[in-house]
Amino acid sequence: MPSHVTYDTIIRGARWFDGTGGPSAVRDLGLRGGRVAAVSAEPLDATGCPEVMPAHGLWVLPGLIDIHTHYDIEVLAGPSLSESLRHGVTCVFVGSCSLSTVHVGAVDAGDLFSRVEAIPRHHVIDHVERGKTWHDASSYVEALEQLALGPNLAAFLGHSDVRTAVMGLDRATRPEVRATPAERGRMQQMLTDALDAGFLGMSAQQLLFDKLDGEVCRSRTLPSTYAGGAEMRGLRRILRRRGRALQAGPDATHPHTIVLEALRSIGLPGRAALKTSLLSAADIKAIPFVIHLMRGLAAVVNRLGADFRWQHLPVPFEVYADGIDLVIFEELGAGAAALHLSEKVARDELMRDPAYRAAFRKEYETKYTPRVWHRDFFDAEIVACPDESVIGRSFGQVGVERGGQHPVDAFLDLVVEHGTDLRWRTTISGHRPQVLRRLAAERGVQMGFSDAGAHLRNMAFYNFGLRLLKHVRDAEQEGAPFLTPEQAVHRLTGELADWYDIDAGHLRVGDRADLFLLDPTRLDARVEEYAEEPCEQYGGLSRMVNRNDECVPLVMVGGRTVWRDGAPAGPLGRERTGQFLRAGQGPVPPVPASTPSAAPAPAVRAG
Template identity: 45%
Template sequence: METICIKNGRVFSGYDEPSKIADVLIKDGKVAEISATPIAAGEARIIDAAGQWVMPGFIDNHTHYDGELLVAPGLGESVRHGVTTVIVGGCSLSFVYADVDDCCDMFTRVEAFPREILYPILKDEKTWSNPREWLAHLDGLNVGPNIASFIGHSDIRARAMGIDRSLSATETPTRDELDAMKKMLEEALDAGFIGVSMQHNPWDKMDGRHWSKLLPAAYARGAERRALTAIVRRREAHLQGVPNLVNRVAAFWYMAESSAFFWRKKLKTSMVAMMDLKGDPYIRGVLSGLATFFNKICRADFRMQAFPVPFTVFAKGMDLVIFEEFPTGALARHLARDLKKRNATLTDPEYRKKFKKHYQSRLAPKIWQKDFGDAFVTDAPDKSWIGKSFGEIAAARNQHPVDAFLDIVVDLDDRVS
């Protein structure tokens, strides 16, 4: 294998140390030396990296490329940004055990992936029904980055209990069904999966035949979850989870589950997600403090997943998951498949009264800051709206921002974004 010497670049080693101008020697595909003084390269191929950054490939630990992998396995959008490893199967969702219909219904609404696109892809491609068969299918693809995967709790729950029972708040798995879930998790870990992903969030809902039901994993009770995390702990694998983003109490469950109380080992755990929110400026500090407490005092191995840069959310009409965090918004989303009924609801004065109450509440925990003055039109039939906030449009129409927004949604639906 070729020996390479990368010279004069600013090296970010990946360790907890400052960057530095250095040479990097690579032998047999591995980093052999990093030196701030020039390395005698000998016969090595020289790459002059002056003015460039030199660093290990990035690991993107939260993607939902499960569907895209099947049709565009090069994942060029990630690779061109220096990502060399992506992790799929997060948030309780993987395409391993469940059948095509169940996979689509669990995935498409949560991840805003059009069902009419994903369904035929899975129908054509999904020949596997266990982890090793899924991996064998990946081996036949021209994959760009390295791929690692969680096994999704919703995936194995739907397979073990059947989709109907897995979506019932009153049903718990039988002993045989729980044993089947445990066996599926063990099989996934044996095949090289990195752990299990779980889900508590009431925002994330089913598409298709079970429209607006929560994901299967969200109906699981503590005993079922602990039966699975006991395996992950014993195998020194990884737990990834999504807490309840409305009341956030489940965040404590993940922190406690990670902790090494008494005789038990710590559990490697990551949770979605550390955010610096406009709508809740204190939550970042609170979660950071709690995580520090559990890691230092309770000997946990707990990490928060975080976004690397500030971001802006884009939506068409009300097709945006953050409306799920309050009841009137969730109702509008639930009625999205019957626009006549939805529009009648959105124009009902009593509904609008409740929507305004939810919109104006300053006490409820929130991801969205609930400020139409901070929501801007990017496209609409009336081009004069582009660049204006819904608050500005409401003022020009002498309306409350909620009334203006709901009127626009009724009139234009997804033609306004």
Template identity: 45%
Template sequence: MSLFIVSNSEGILVVDTGTLQRRSEGEPQKGSTLFTLIRGGTLYDGTGAAPRSADVLVGADGKVADIGTDLAAPEGAEIIDAVGCWVTPGFIDLHTHYDAELEVNPGLSESVRHGVTTALIGSCGLSLVVGEPEDMADTFCRVEGIPHELVLPLLQDIVDWSTPAGYVDHLRSLPLGPNLIGMIGHSTARSHVMGLGRSLDKTVQPTESELAAMGRLVEDSIDAGLLGMSVNLLPWDKMGGERYRSRPTPSVFARFAEYRRLAEVVRGHDGVFQAIPNIQTRWSIGPLLDMSRQRGGKTLRTSLLTMMDAAPAMGAYRLMGAAANLYNSKFGANVRFQALPTPFDLYTDGLENPVFEEFGSGTEALHLEDLAARKSLMRAPVYRDRFRKEWSNKVASRAYHRDLSEARVVECPDASLNGKTFAEIARARGTDDLATFLDLQAEYGNDLRWYSVVANAKPEVVEWIVAHPASIIGFSDAGAHLRNMAFYNYPLRMLKRVRDAELAGRSFMSVEHAVYKLTADIADFHRIDAGRLVKGARADLVVIDPEHLDDSVEEIHEAEMPEFDGLSRLVRRNDETVRAVLINGNLAWRDGQAAEDLGVGHQFGTVLALGGAAA
């Protein structure tokens, strides 16, 4: 008998005093399902406790009914053979931009297939909590690399809410795959209160009444079940659309007094304050750290981006770790740095990459949506001189290393260039590296696809970052930068890294601690009911075959997104690694296939509120 059949409109199975009975219903009810017995696996419960062999019995209410050895299977139970496998809590992705995608693809199977059972939306100061559809699309799309022409009509069609409570109700109405947690974006609140134009004017600051209104929006968002607020101080995140194209997003225009005032609202609710410092100048990290320290006996849960080893700031990750340790231990702060447990590698079509927004001539090129006009710009001598001057500036801060002997062509109409670095191509042509780079941009535009590792290139440094107590694992940007990034399966890649080191006799972290950092550690910091696989907990869990934590987790693929008119996204897929995923006790993924009602039925994910209850 299949779990998916019994949860359709023909009827559902419920439990009454330990027996299974069928009752007819017009619609399946959330959590009404067969027992599921996961038999013979090695249990990592998310607490950091040592693993143990155990069966896990999931009840008809979607919760863990029992954990033990040789558990009897109730009549009609779904049996999952987990012998040789790890059984862990579902992973929590603490940094996604699924805000738009979940409106057309609420199952979010690209994350579910890798064991992600909870995802956070509303990152980087961007959200859809309130606002006009055009303002939402203009603020969201260019920053996150999502086509404006697809998102704007979608938002115009679906936005029927005007308050945070209305938005949360809307999310709850969707047939979610994973659970959702969310934040209100500061850019969202600022533009909604001040008007988009005023919020993007550096000569205008909010009035006292506007600041109070923003504070009420943050308060209302937390009351509705969202976790807090995200802000963005990074000026190379730019507006899309036509009205204010290429200006930084609204959050960037605020003064620190505005961030502090709104952060105090979050502090008062013991919520979460997520911030992107200005990583070009880095001076803002200090004041953000200081905001986290205790005030009035309360800390501010502060999630900062990002602890990463980038060539232009070699060793900065160590300073971040030391500063966080100091503030947390001496000043009663609770600050964590988001961290990817992988190399931070990017694929780029032409110049379609946010790293080019960090200097003026890069933004000038990306301002041009007409690709023919952009190619012409690449040929203009005056522009090329300006690009060269800014690209080569040794004084200006930068996030990207701009090393063209490292950046490599992966796909080009001239196939003879594939696999070569720009420096290698330059030597063959007898020109310098940057001139060759601009020549290829002018000739091929977005048909030139290339690859670069921006940060975390050294395995030993990644291990140091992952193990640091101030790092909090995540920063996938899932749902954004669709052609640039493929970090959806980063939890599996972290487990591979940990297991490989253990097998090589140089363990830097136990598997149980790695599972803790991917689950309960994140849940506890964000104050949500998730991350532990214990009796009575909601059954969000993953069955992993460790023998397939192999090189397949690193393989790059392109996958079509039918919901977005055939747009493709970059992914890493390794479907033999994850045997099964349960969300709210329901099988969402098994043996390489999504449940037939994932993204259709309402029995899987829900909105998880700050403090533990479902919103």
């Protein structure tokens, strides 16, 4: 590289991963105009460069991609999305699980999002009501790009969103009602318009324990679950023709729906394969053999010409709950009955009822049915309670200590007595490390499904990418590798960007300078810990988060530093650094800085 060439930033001496899965190497990176201008084995000439970052001993990686979030609401009031950004995530997907805010109004958005995703309904309504300036997919993109976005965004169009907008929430959630040909045509036009605007595809849902909030349609399942065959065929036909993705959640209580979704992905002569990303490949405690069937299904249909992937969270799926407020109870009739009641007094009265308790016990003891929750209160640890004597015990143990009380009764007694002050945890899936390792290397899975921005009191997987890298590094040090670091980085970055066809996930000359520095020596137990922080966007609600800032000393979006040494940096929260990444439209220029850097920034610490 000629010596007179100058750069906006030089990253000096980091181990460089390009996101392709190819070999990593120690390199200097020169950034200019928001893109990678040079990758050099020799030291780059720093003459005229305002920022030189010593990064010896660190890794430099493409920004991670989170393919499954529910940031649709939070982005309107807190567009920096720093809880993901701080962990090296520089691109997030919104519009998952049939839910988006492209077409519905504020109240309908509140009913759709709040109970399913455990986001306070009044905040959903308020943020959409105050923030909505758009009326269709194109103006939605424009509205997002008026915000001070931290990371980049890409989006699915939610099927429940368009169905509600076209049919009205009441008609869209009645089993006897089918969309008319005119209504199906309007939905198809909305999808076409969204794809023209650069959306990734459409998300749909068949899962029957995702329930509506509000009063009018409370406890009905999401509108997408009521769609008839003709409606879905028309929408799939558009996605297939345009080469865009269907992100779907099958009905886990009816396993044949999983097989049907996989078979529909198969391409035939004269019919392209339908890109399908299905929820989710999980090693479920309740049904330990099912993960092997999932892996086999993906392998078979892809050999037959499908383009099918499972979404997979490559960490133990540990959840926390305050009292009975946890979505897994929706799969039980008794649990759904309690969650249907929004008032504590009414809930408590129900949970005291002997007939209700008998029904709950019966369902709890019915273990051999398709389900997500293992239904074992001996595998549910109490972590906080005004009655300190029960902390550290399971509900089953509490029942034993109370004279052989049934675990369900021990649980309900504590919920009635302490309400949401009773906090407990359990692991639903991903509990076997050896199975997690096999899944992480499986071609038929995609890394993702963090649910970032939702279930604020229940779980925190904002740093799932770092946790996978820790798992890979630990296995390598143990002499039992299952992925190389290069392969793991590829799975979290370039593989996803290429499949969804967006300008992200790579770190080669000419690529966007969306990147982060990683200190591999800090991939330790701290990345597996949880913390709680008040969430300003939701009235100071304490939400679960991850805190391992020493692991990620620097994050850049479009060549601009947005996170440094555990704190927001540069323009984050004040200016837009991220943008809407349009599927299939190739590289787009990063957002330019509003003012040039006036002075060198401090060097990045190596840990």
